Amino acid sequence: MLYRTTTDSPVGTLTLVASDAGLVAVLWPDDSPGRVRLAAAEERANHPVLAAARTQLGEYFAGRRRDFDLPLAPVGTAFQRAVWAALAAIPHGETRSYGDIARAIGRPTASRAVGAANGRNPLSIVVPCHRVIGASGQLTGFAGGLAAKQQLLAHERR
Incomplete structure (x- = not known):
């Protein structure tokens, strides 16, 4: 249920x-x-x-919490869950590229697949997919929209 x-x-x-x-x-x-x-x-x-x-x-x-302490129960493939675990490990206020995440999960050539799994992250904000940016440092697609992604990153830099 x-x-x-x-x-x-x-x-x-x-x-x-x-x-x-x-x-x-x-x-x-x-x-x-x-x-x-x-x-x-x-x-x-x-x-x-x-x-x-x-x-x-x-x-x-409100700026009083950097990490979430919640039981999580996302549904996804083993690959997606590996990507989401790597997202959860990105420290507050920092960013990583899709290639960084691919290397972190031991699949260095899987940047595009990482991007697809990132886009399917069901736990936005709590599992911080907003902290993943393009290799050039540019903001890339985000389910909540690029303005929300930029707002979340700016919030974390404060």
């Missing part, structure tokens, strides 16, 4: 989705329904995982 609620943030109203095992997704206001495929979720704002996620996201945006 999946549960959902929404939370307001400086980058828009985010939809939080959880199972009893952990946080499953943090979705953007205009997220494409095909980017993260989920079963129907019941509205349940008081679910403990959702309440903790809402609190921790509030602390993050």
Whole structure:
């Protein structure tokens, strides 16, 4: 069973989705329904995982939290989960390229596949896919839009 609620943030109203095992997704206001495929979720704002996620996201945006301490339960392939684990290891306020992530997971020639897995990250912000940039240092695609990506990176540099 999946549960959902929404939370307001400086980058828009985010939809939080959880199972009893952990946080499953943090979705953007205009997220494409095909980017993260989920079963129907019941509205349940008081679910403990959702309440903790809402609190921790509030602390993050208030500048009082750098890392999240939530049970996570994303659904993905073994490759995607490896990429998402590498994303979670990027320190607050730092960035990495897709090639850096490919090397970190032991697949140095898989930059494009890393980009695809990064784009399917269901746990935006909590698993910081916004910290991945192009090899040239340019901001690249982001499910929440490039303005939100830039805003998140600027927030973390403060």
